[in-house]
Amino acid sequence: MTGFARTDGHGDGYSWTLEAKSVNGRGLDIRCRMPTGFDGIEAIARAEMPKRLARGNVNLTLSVTRTAGVSQVRINRPLLAEVIALAREIEGAGAAPPRLDALLAIRGIIEPVEEDETEARGRMEESVRADLARLIDELAAARVAEGKRLAEVLAGHLAEIERLVGLAASCASTQPAALRDKLRAQVMALLDAIPAMAEERLAQEAALLIGKADVREELDRLRAHIQAARDMLAEGGAIGRRLDFLCQEFNREANTLCSKSADVELTRIGLSLKASIEQFREQVQNIE
Structure with missing residues (x-):
C-alpha cells in the first residue's frame, strides 16, 4: 500500500505542485493539505481516491504560487x-x-x-483538477507495482512454510508406526500404574493420547491454508484483509502443532514454522 506520485504545473501566472504519499493502514485515511480557497480540489480528491484505493494512509499536498500578474x-x-x-x-x-x-x-x-483575476484563477484550478486526476492514476499505478513486488516476496514465504510443513510431516514422531509404538508404551504405562482401570476409562485415556500425539490434521489444514493463500495471490485485487485473516489460521495450526509435540525435532520445526508465518504476516500488512 505504499506509493508516491508528484506532478508540477504552471500557467496563467501561477505555478503549482501536487504530491501524494501512501503508507500502510488498516482502512483508507485521506489527509489533505490545501491552500485557502481550494476546498473544491480537496472535495474532488476525497471523492475520486476511494474509487482507486481501498486501504492506506494517503497524504495529499497542494502548493500554489503566484508567479506574475497576467x-x-x-x-x-x-x-x-x-x-x-x-x-x-x-x-x-x-x-x-x-x-x-x-x-x-x-x-x-x-x-x-x-486580466480579470477570477478568470485566471478559474483556468488555473481547471488545470490543477486535470493534474489531480493524473496524480491519482500515478499513485494507483505505483501501489500496483509495489503489490507485484510484494507478491513475489509472499510467494517465497509460502514456499518456506510449505517446506517446513513437509519436514514436519516426514518427522519420525508423526509417522503412524511411531504413533502406534508411542501409544502402546503409554497404554502399558497406564496399565502398570493403575492395574484395575476399567476398559471404558482405558479407552478414553487411549483416545486422549491419540489426539495429543497425532498432528496430521494440523498439517493437512496448513497445506490447505497454503493453497488458499496462493489462490488469493493469483486472484489479485484488494486481498490484504483476507490474507490477514488467513495468517491467524496459520498461527492457530502452528501453535497447536507445537503444543502437541513431544519430540524435540518436531518442536524445532514448529518454532521455525511460526517464525516463517510471522514473516509472512508482516508482509501481508503492506498490501491492500
Whole structure:
C-alpha cells in the first residue's frame, strides 16, 4: 500500500505542485493539505481516491504560487484616432505619411490591461483538477507495482512454510508406526500404574493420547491454508484483509502443532514454522 506520485504545473501566472504519499493502514485515511480557497480540489480528491484505493494512509499536498500578474494589451483607439487625424493634416502639408510602427510606438497608444483575476484563477484550478486526476492514476499505478513486488516476496514465504510443513510431516514422531509404538508404551504405562482401570476409562485415556500425539490434521489444514493463500495471490485485487485473516489460521495450526509435540525435532520445526508465518504476516500488512 505504499506509493508516491508528484506532478508540477504552471500557467496563467501561477505555478503549482501536487504530491501524494501512501503508507500502510488498516482502512483508507485521506489527509489533505490545501491552500485557502481550494476546498473544491480537496472535495474532488476525497471523492475520486476511494474509487482507486481501498486501504492506506494517503497524504495529499497542494502548493500554489503566484508567479506574475497576467496582463493583456489594448489599443487606445480614441488616442490613435487623434494621432491619425493629426498625421493626415501634416501629410496634407507635404510631410510623408507616418509608419504604422511609429504610430504604435507613441506612448499611450498601446496600454497594458490586467486580466480579470477570477478568470485566471478559474483556468488555473481547471488545470490543477486535470493534474489531480493524473496524480491519482500515478499513485494507483505505483501501489500496483509495489503489490507485484510484494507478491513475489509472499510467494517465497509460502514456499518456506510449505517446506517446513513437509519436514514436519516426514518427522519420525508423526509417522503412524511411531504413533502406534508411542501409544502402546503409554497404554502399558497406564496399565502398570493403575492395574484395575476399567476398559471404558482405558479407552478414553487411549483416545486422549491419540489426539495429543497425532498432528496430521494440523498439517493437512496448513497445506490447505497454503493453497488458499496462493489462490488469493493469483486472484489479485484488494486481498490484504483476507490474507490477514488467513495468517491467524496459520498461527492457530502452528501453535497447536507445537503444543502437541513431544519430540524435540518436531518442536524445532514448529518454532521455525511460526517464525516463517510471522514473516509472512508482516508482509501481508503492506498490501491492500
